[in-house]
Amino acid sequence: MNNQLEHLHLIINSAINSVKPSELITRKMMLEGNHLIVNNYKIDLEKHDKIFVLGTGKASAFMAYEIESLLGDKINYGIVSTKYGHSAPCKKIKIIESGHPIIDANSLKAGEEILNLAKETTENDLVICLLSGGGSALLEKLPSEISLQELQIIFNLLLNSGANIEEMNIVRRHLSKIKGGQLAAAIFPATSVSLIISDVINDPIEAIAGGVTSPDPSTFKDALNILSKYDLIDLTPHNVLNYILDGVEGKNPETIKPNNKIFERTNNFILGNNKEALLNAKTKAESLGYNTLIYSANIQGEARVIGKFSAELAKKIFYENKPLSPPACLLIGGETTVTIKGNGKGGRNQELVLSALCEMKNEKFGFLIASVGTDGTDGPTDAAGAFVNHSIIDRSVELSLNPNSFLENNDSYNFFNNIDGLIKTGPSGTNVMDIIVILVN
Secondary structure, three states: OHHHHHHHHHHHHHHHHHOOHHHHHHHHEEEEOOEEEEOOEEEEHHHOOOEEEEEEOOOHHHHHHHHHHHHHHHOOEEEEEEEOOOOOOOOOEEEEEEOOOOOOHHHHHHHHHHHHHHHHOOOOOEEEEEEEOOHHHHOOOOOOOOOHHHHHHHHHHHHHHOOOHHHHHHHHHOOOOOOOOHHHHHHOOOEEEEEEEOOOOOOOHHHOHHHOOOOOOOOHHHHHHHHHHOOOHHHOOHHHHHHHHHHHOOOOOOOOOOOOHHHHHEEEEEEEOHHHHHHHHHHHHHHOOOEEEEEEEEEOOEHHHHHHHHHHHHHHHHHHOOOOOOOEEEEEEEOOEOOOOOOOOOOHHHHHHHHHHHHHOOOOOOEEEEEEEOOOOOOOOOOOEEEEOHHHHHHHHHOOOOHHHHHHOOOHHHHHHOOOOEEOOOOOOOOOOEEEEEEEO
């Protein structure tokens, strides 16, 4: 059992380390004389008068640190926005820490400063944009009709509704003056190069960090349909709903659409994603002697449903040798959601594992199921996720903890905190969604 826990940490660390900015920028970018090369795309720096760096996301400060290390004094100035506690020591690039998952006053400050700097650039300048997961909340410029408090209310409603990240981002983009390609519009006609660490399934660039430098195919009508789908119309603040309705009628400007000329001078590159992390986790698990399979990099849905599904997969491995035989390591990537009905404390990874525990508490074979947020934070907690094995189950029984009661109250953090089942990594400096690890002996 102890070996499984040790192996879990080795597998998780291997996955996360492979998609940290220090690794990605070293592997996928280089400076050859006056040419900056990104994924084989060559940029002649001598053709640009000035170089600016802008960014948003949980990994943006660490990305900024690595870009400073690579380009040094070639950078004139920069501003990036990151989550509180996710900063890095930069010299030329200003770091603004702001709110996540709910935007705050610093998110607005970052949006104002970054837009102002973008508008100061000229046709002969180069703007490097550093984008990663979480950026949508960390950077904002509001329409004049909507207040910060009203935006916080609608974001809270979406977070608690069970809406997936793609749906939340469609609404966010249509309540913003910087998302949905609008930062790219402010940068134009300067040349922009966006370096992106993806936290979205299948890496659609319009859904990562608010799609600030990418065309947005979604519409105000899509945003309205999402509010309707989750029965949020009557709960949505009056000014927010009116802004969307006016947008549907063409009274408010849409986000920037494909084929706009500004994207002729905008380049977007995915540097890292969940699949890359899973591949490195697979290599590590195989080196530890496990038969290993990446089951999916696209998992989504209710956390408790995916937790139950993960438990069923563990049972199938042991009892049927499917989809592979023990000793087995099954890896799953993606991002689940939680529909909040209780008043407890937790995150989607912890809730997933608690749900799995409810299904595994009577099993006798050796197993471990874990789920971890690669950014090092899971919900409004100090944990990255949680794990369950027989030791965790035994401790819960000794303390007479009822896992079903904690699950119904969305109180996974307090359940696992009582029995040493939390996984705490601290801010990782990256963000490529979540990783589920299932080990079966």
